[in-house]
Amino acid sequence: xxxxxxxxAGGGSLKISVDAIVMDYDRTVADEALGFKISDDxxxxxxxxxxxxxxxxxxxxxxxxxxxxxxxxxxxxHAVITENxxxxxxxxxxxxxxxxxxxxxxxxxRLNRLFLKGGLNFHSGEVILAGYREDLERFKRMIHDARMDxxxxxxxxxxxxxxxxxxxxxxxxxxxxLEALGGGRLLAIGDDFNDLSLFEAADIKVAVKNAVPELxxxxxxxxxxxxxxxxxxxxxxxxxx
Numbered sequence: 001x002x003x004x005x006x007x008x009a010g011g012g013s014l015k016i017s018v019d020a021i022v023m024d025y026d027r028t029v030a031d032e033a034l035g036f037k038i039s040d041d042x043x044x045x046x047x048x049x050x051x052x053x054x055x056x057x058x059x060x061x062x063x064x065x066x067x068x069x070x071x072x073x074x075x076x077x078h079a080v081i082t083e084n085x086x087x088x089x090x091x092x093x094x095x096x097x098x099x100x101x102x103x104x105x106x107x108x109x110r111l112n113r114l115f116l117k118g119g120l121n122f123h124s125g126e127v128i129l130a131g132y133r134e135d136l137e138r139f140k141r142m143i144h145d146a147r148m149d150x151x152x153x154x155x156x157x158x159x160x161x162x163x164x165x166x167x168x169x170x171x172x173x174x175x176x177x178l179e180a181l182g183g184g185r186l187l188a189i190g191d192d193f194n195d196l197s198l199f200e201a202a203d204i205k206v207a208v209k210n211a212v213p214e215l216x217x218x219x220x221x222x223x224x225x226x227x228x229x230x231x232x233x234x235x236x237x238x239x240x241x
Contacts, residue, residue, distance in 0.1 A: 001224050001233050016237050019184025020056035021049075022081075022174045022198055023231060025063060026157075028191045028208055030070060031227045037070040042228040045235040046076050053238060056181045060170040060198060062157050064125050065089055065096075078181055084155060084162050084194060085173030086127040088180075099173055100127055104165040107151055111163060114142050129163040136161060156193045171197030189231055190215055206234055 023029050029046075030036045038046075049055050059073055060081040074080055074093035081088055088097045104127070111129060115122050120138060122131035131139060133156060143152050143163075153164045178186060178201075188195070188202035191211040199205040199218050207219035208230035216222050223230030 001221060001237070003221050016187065016204060016234070017185070018055065018187040018204060018238070020058060020178055020181065021187045021189065021234075021238075022058040022060050022170075022178075022202070023189040024170075024191055024195050024198070025059055025061035025068065025073070026192075027210060027227055028189055028195075029059070029228055029231045030073075034228075035069060038073065038076075039228045042232055042235075043072060043076060045232050045239075049235050049238060050076070050078075055238065056178070056184070058174055058177050058181075060085065060174055060195075062128075062130070062155075062160075062162055062170075062194060065093060079177040081170060081173040081177055083125045083128045084164055084168070085170040085197070086164065086168050088173060088177050090177075090180075098127065099176055100165050100168055107148065107165070110146065111143070111148070111152070114146055115139070118142050127164075131161055131163070133159055133161050139163065158192060162194070169197035170194060171199075171201035174198060174201050187234070189234060191227075206230075 026036055029042060030038050046057060050057055057077045058079045059077040062084040063082060065082045079088055079090050086100050088099055112124055120131055120135055122129055143149060151166050153166045155162045155164060186202045187204040187206060188198040189206040190198050191208050193212060195215055205219045206221045207216045208223045208226055210226040223233045225233055
């Protein structure tokens with residue numbers, strides 16, 4: 001594990017002190033090789049961290065809550081931010097709070113009709129719309145023709161894209177969740193483009209080994225290992241070995 005901005009502190013020797021951790025799901029805490037589930041070792045480490053360090057744990061994902069493959073996630077994390085920062089789920093998924101303004105939903109329905117009429121391949125979440133990067137120019141053109149450029153944000157994750165209300169992202173949703181959990185010093189772990197907003201919200205920024213170069217360039221720490229193994233590296237440092 002390397003402290004990018006503060007020098008190399010390999011071998012897991014970096015000392016980290018935070019009150020809360022937010023992490024991405026796919027290819028960060030959840031491993032693709034495990035069917036996008038969290039390894040048993042990572043789950044055990046997260047539960048121990050929550051219990052022994054009283055560290056608040058936040059999961060931030062572009063997925064819908066019921067699309068998260070590992071159903072134990074809602075029990076492990078104090079808050080699960082879904083649909084790329086627009087919904088906050090707490091109390092093991094029993095409490096759901098839509099964070100965006102009500103006025104967005106008329107706009108979303110208008111976009112939904114436009115995308116359907118235009119023959120785009122996309123799906124509709126409760127708040128966001130999601131499609132594929134190969135159709136980016138078509139999405140942008142339809143949004144522009146509808147004169148909604150200033151009302152919509154497009155964010156990317158690997159081969160996908162998400163259409164959100166302007167001003168909303170994982171970072172904003174995480175800030176709201178963190179405040180509700182009592183605030184404090186925040187560490188963010190991610191791998192992809194839509195995790196850049198998590199970095200903007202965090203005091204310490206961590207990229208797993210498989211992160212995109214753009215995220216690594218912003219990181220304070222880059223893990224030696226990929227995905228969930230990288231998350232375990234960070235937890236080990238937080239637990240003091």
